[in-house]
Amino acid sequence: MRFEISQHFRHDPRSVDGAYADPALYPTLVGLPNLGRMEVRSHQRDGDTVRLDVHVMFLREFSPAVAAAIDPSKLSWVQESVFDLAAGTATFRLVPDNYGDRFSAGGRTRTEADGDGASRTLTGEVKVRAPLVGGRVEKAVVEGLQEYLAEEAALVDAFIEGRRPTADG
Numbered sequence: 001m002r003f004e005i006s007q008h009f010r011h012d013p014r015s016v017d018g019a020y021a022d023p024a025l026y027p028t029l030v031g032l033p034n035l036g037r038m039e040v041r042s043h044q045r046d047g048d049t050v051r052l053d054v055h056v057m058f059l060r061e062f063s064p065a066v067a068a069a070i071d072p073s074k075l076s077w078v079q080e081s082v083f084d085l086a087a088g089t090a091t092f093r094l095v096p097d098n099y100g101d102r103f104s105a106g107g108r109t110r111t112e113a114d115g116d117g118a119s120r121t122l123t124g125e126v127k128v129r130a131p132l133v134g135g136r137v138e139k140a141v142v143e144g145l146q147e148y149l150a151e152e153a154a155l156v157d158a159f160i161e162g163r164r165p166t167a168d169g
Contacts, residue, residue: 001138034144
């Protein structure tokens with residue numbers, strides 16, 4: 001299932017991308033809808049290129065038919081992201097802890113100026129290979145992502161406002 005989701009921020013694109021590339025952001029996002037614990041696994045910066053791996057638990061209730069095929073408690077992954085801060089883009093892929101033979105997802109973000117702030121657009125694809133319920137699981141994952149991202153922008157803005165400048169950006 002292909003998706004495109006947009007977010008809007010009060011801050012400029014460079015600040016928004018810098019926040020997403022900062023490992024200190026992710027603990028502040030715990031408690032938002034559909035995602036549980038987030039743990040930064042690795043962070044590397046080389047100029048305007050940042051590689052960031054974050055372990056994520058997906059928390060969403062499924063219908064009994066879907067839960068019979070996919071155990072919701074086993075939906076977790078590492079989000080591997082590569083940010084190009086100069087270009088305002090990032091690529092990401094989700095590497096599942098379980099169901100690696102049945103679940104794949106990835107995509108790209110682009111952050112651009114939007115009035116006095118910024119808009120960030122995520123485009124990507126979620127694929128679930130499970131007889132009879134794969135499409136429903138894909139839809140649930142994308143809907144969960146939409147709900148999460150709708151609330152995430154306000155926390156990212158708050159993080160930017162509270163962040164102190166560091167030597168590397």
